[in-house]
Amino acid sequence: MQGQQQAGHNPSPACIVLDGPIIVGAGPSGLAVAATLRQHSVPFTILERSGDIADLWTNRTYDRLHLHIPKGFCELPHVGFPPDFPTYPTKHDFLRYLHSYASRFAIAPQLGRSVTRAWYDAPASLWRVTTTSAAASSAAATEYASPWLVVASGENAEVVVPKVKGRETFAGEALHSSEYRSGERFRGMRVLVVGCGNSGMEMCLDLGEHGAMPFMSVRSGVHVLPREMFGASTFGIAMKLLRWLPIQMVDRFLLLVAKMILGDTEKYGLKRPKLGPLEIKNITGKSPVLDVGAWSLIKSGNIKIVPEVESFSGNGARFVDGNEMAFDAVIFATGYRSNVPSWLQDGELFTDNGKPRARCPSSSSWSGPNGLYCVGFSGRGLLVSGAEALMAAADIAGRWLQAPISPRCCMHALPPPPPPPPG
């Protein structure tokens, strides 16, 4: 494939020095970087741990998922959604779009390649990236090297499941929201959903609609907003108002209208955070819930709000208020984290819990330290990831044009890596 580097057939251990950047992850962010590099005629290699592109959307989301902000805010650079897509495309629509995007830009990632380590080899001025392969035939580690490394492995790479006392003693089924597909098989069951983010809320709705009895455990509360107000998307209205008004004022407006439409959510056990919905998203990354129907089931009592779980027992849970209840199943809708700290030996760009310290590479420039870039960690959705991809790819293209090197296979040509740091 023209411009797309292939790993070639190298006996292991091998180190393949690449002419263009290495991109970790073939989700929307990685694809957007690749498409833009393609437009700049810069070759690239994408390393993707799963067997296909967009693993989150393909394998780790529930059936009824739609984009919950309008399609115009979720398009990747260069190609819009087809005009016949609904305002809130389904996950299947979105996946169709991503596959056609990948083929349009001839993006063929190295699939089944999980990045386990990346470090900067200063004497060689190269990022050295170790991958393991899921395929039994190529179980050996392969090493890739490039002057540029783009981290696009996502904010949702690993699941977060809290260590609650007695969790392993619970006899019913326990799963994370990424493993939930539909409420179908929970019909007639008492299901505890831990967490009240967008996943927890929509799973409760789905369970309720499939004849299960959903209970939603709430720890610190959340902002619930109607997905639409005055016939337009709440998100779109907020983005327009932000052009003219300070964020606190937009938040006050959103909360006023939310109260008019939904009533007082606190009366039903959903405490609102002190910071407003947009401000808290900006500062902490905590997403407001854009309601797609759960709220009316909460009001009608078909979804019951319960407090934070204190411990689990064989047949149920004890809550922090001392009450105990029996459940048939527990779903942890407790969110995600990135996995970058487990493989990127950098220490500068990311905190230990996997969030970038500042906009990557820095607040003033897209020239990362030593050619390191990260895309898709803003906590502000697909549109911002796309904008980051444009900037990162343009920056890399400028550097690539100045210092092209030819791809070569360098078995043992580079010195062996230093041992990983203790711990």
Ligand SMILES: Cc1cc2nc3c(=O)[nH]c(=O)nc-3n(C[C@H](O)[C@H](O)[C@H](O)COP(=O)(O)OP(=O)(O)OC[C@H]3O[C@@H](n4cnc5c(N)ncnc54)[C@H](O)[C@@H]3O)c2cc1C
């Ligand atoms: C249920 C759900 C719904 C969402 N809905 C929206 C929405 O409507 N609008 C919106 O803007 N955002 C939404 N988001 C946010 C989501 O982050 C983005 O939609 C989008 O998936 C981000 O793309 P990404 O490429 O940055 O990350 P991801 O989609 O997570 O892609 C990262 C890729 O990197 C791969 N990877 C991870 N670690 C490694 C490794 N070590 N080695 C190799 N490959 C690796 C993964 O397998 C994955 O394919 C949603 C998130 C969730 C969980």
Ligand SMILES: NC(=O)C1=CN([C@@H]2O[C@H](COP(=O)(O)OP(=O)(O)OC[C@H]3O[C@@H](n4cnc5c(N)ncnc54)[C@H](OP(=O)(O)O)[C@@H]3O)[C@@H](O)[C@H]2O)C=CC1
């Ligand atoms: N249709 C769409 O577009 C959808 C979009 N999304 C997006 O995906 C991302 C992830 O969403 P989601 O999966 O809901 O995760 P979130 O991180 O948004 O929510 C996690 C929830 O779990 C709770 N929680 C976490 N740890 C614990 C704990 N130890 N004990 C009790 N409760 C805990 C949190 O409570 P606390 O606040 O107290 O920490 C919070 O209520 C978000 O950006 C979201 O907007 C998700 C679903 C659908």
Ligand SMILES: O=C(O)C(=O)Cc1c[nH]c2ccccc12
């Ligand atoms: O689903 C998410 O959390 C998103 O990333 C989309 C998004 C970005 N900024 C927001 C502000 C309010 C609600 C959703 C989002």
